[in-house]
Amino acid sequence: MSLGKLVICDKFSSSGSHVSRNCADDSVKLRDRCDVRVNVSVLKPFQMLTTNAKIIKSSGAEPDQFEVSVSQALLELEMNSDLKSQLRELYITKAKEIETNNKKSIIIYVPMPKLKAFQKIQTRLVRELEKKFSGKHVMFVGERKILPKPTRKTRTKNKQKRPRSRTLTSVYDAILEDLVYPVEIVGKRIRVKLDGSQLIKVHLDKNEQTNIEHKVDTFASVYKQLTGRDVTFEFPESYV
Numbered sequence: 001m002s003l004g005k006l007v008i009c010d011k012f013s014s015s016g017s018h019v020s021r022n023c024a025d026d027s028v029k030l031r032d033r034c035d036v037r038v039n040v041s042v043l044k045p046f047q048m049l050t051t052n053a054k055i056i057k058s059s060g061a062e063p064d065q066f067e068v069s070v071s072q073a074l075l076e077l078e079m080n081s082d083l084k085s086q087l088r089e090l091y092i093t094k095a096k097e098i099e100t101n102n103k104k105s106i107i108i109y110v111p112m113p114k115l116k117a118f119q120k121i122q123t124r125l126v127r128e129l130e131k132k133f134s135g136k137h138v139m140f141v142g143e144r145k146i147l148p149k150p151t152r153k154t155r156t157k158n159k160q161k162r163p164r165s166r167t168l169t170s171v172y173d174a175i176l177e178d179l180v181y182p183v184e185i186v187g188k189r190i191r192v193k194l195d196g197s198q199l200i201k202v203h204l205d206k207n208e209q210t211n212i213e214h215k216v217d218t219f220a221s222v223y224k225q226l227t228g229r230d231v232t233f234e235f236p237e238s239y240v
Contacts, residue, residue: 199231
């Protein structure tokens with residue numbers, strides 16, 4: 001600031017009069033132009049907007065701290081990786097961290113219209129997110145809504161029939177397929193015990209055993225927490 005004062009004083013000293021007053025006035029103007037202070041209160045909403053750019057909750061509520069961290073991780077992948085073009089139009093609806101077999105796993109819910117687009121890059125996306133979250137298993141699940149079974153009273157009120165995709169059985173089957181994606185479910189057996197409880201035995205593609213076998217216990221625990229159903233995964237030999 002002293003250099004600015006000196007330049008201004010030299011400029012006005014040739015005029016002869018009111019040197020000190022002009023120097024003082026111009027030094028104040030120069031200080032006002034040069035002293036730029038950033039208003040932190042203005043930046044905070046902008047920072048929140050950028051970190052929340054990849055999550056839009058269906059209920060319109062604000063995302064919690066963990067959901068913001070997942071959104072930030074997706075945003076960083078969009079900005080710094082070759083997934084930019086694929087991730088630009090994608091977003092999630094919610095995310096949560098659950099305890100499975102003494103290890104934490106991450107479930108990320110995505111809107112159904114975007115599920116196919118997510119699955120195209122899911123293998124690469126899961127690998128990058130697991131690096132960012134210290135090796136925790138990451139799973140993508142479509143956010144589906146279950147409509148209750150119509151009763152005699154509600155059947156007359158609702159003229160439109162309940163779509164099969166909104167039934168409990170269909171939604172639970174779809175969740176199972178989402179958890180193991182991109183591995184294909186090649187068969188399924190349901191064992192009914194004497195007490196009425198059921199155990200679902202899911203047969204997965206034998207060719208993918210080396211890629212996914214270390215995650216099957218996590219899939220079983222997550223599916224149990226999401227649906228309340230017991231499931232085991234097997235890799236049977238293919239019979240021709």
